[in-house]
Amino acid sequence: QKEVEQNSGPLSVPEGAIASLNCTYSDRGSQSFFWYRQYSGKSPELIMFIYSNGDKEDGRFTAQLNKASQYVSLLIRDSQPSDSATYLCAVSGGTSYGKLTFGQGTILTVHP
Amino acid sequence: DVKVTQSSRYLVKRTGEKVFLECVQDMDHENMFWYRQDPGLGLRLIYFSYDVKMKEKGDIPEGYSVSREKKERFSLILESASTNQTSMYLCASSFGQGGPSYEQYFGPGTRLTVT
Numbered sequence: 001q002k003e004v005e006q007n008s009g010p011l012s013v014p015e016g017a018i019a020s021l022n023c024t025y026s027d028r029g030s031q032s033f034f035w036y037r038q039y040s041g042k043s044p045e046l047i048m049f050i051y052s053n054g055d056k057e058d059g060r061f062t063a064q065l066n067k068a069s070q071y072v073s074l075l076i077r078d079s080q081p082s083d084s085a086t087y088l089c090a091v092s093g094g095t096s097y098g099k100l101t102f103g104q105g106t107i108l109t110v111h112p
Numbered sequence: 113d114v115k116v117t118q119s120s121r122y123l124v125k126r127t128g129e130k131v132f133l134e135c136v137q138d139m140d141h142e143n144m145f146w147y148r149q150d151p152g153l154g155l156r157l158i159y160f161s162y163d164v165k166m167k168e169k170g171d172i173p174e175g176y177s178v179s180r181e182k183k184e185r186f187s188l189i190l191e192s193a194s195t196n197q198t199s200m201y202l203c204a205s206s207f208g209q210g211g212p213s214y215e216q217y218f219g220p221g222t223r224l225t226v227t
Contacts, residue, residue: 042220042221043202044218046215046216046217088154090216098143099160099170100216102155103154105154
């Protein structure tokens, strides 16, 4: 079983829609959760992190964490073509202090 | 802003060569990491270091070694490059020793081709 699983893509949404990216993790002791965006040929760029259950909003992005369900998600409101990228979920804490475990990524395409 | 730099964006080496990839961060981070990223395999951790001269193996350390003589610099060494080490290599750094991890910041990556 993969430690961090993301919803299989690719995900395609129209411009202006809400994109929903999901991630589940297996280590119940995990404490920190991160979302990275990676454009083709570029390195991952941190866009959000969340430590506590509930929602965290930053501009058009909202991260949601449910530790009981071992589930973290990223919502992108008013999606723009420039949001087209691969989104990586990463998890840390529990048995892997100091390291992040990454999901395989979900490719998002926002079409005009 | 955190800045992580890597010595080369593109590198072409021959099979059997010894290859050095350098990474420097300017944020006084304790932790530094080396990953490789391949299509369909995602990001895989090669080695990481949580302090000067300290290192730990990641998930795929075979064929690689690392060096951390100064806090800001973390080097990845391919002792004898092979074609299956052709990949994108990413360096990252973060605060923190023990406890919940802080976010990692990535360098621009080095695309290494071994022919």
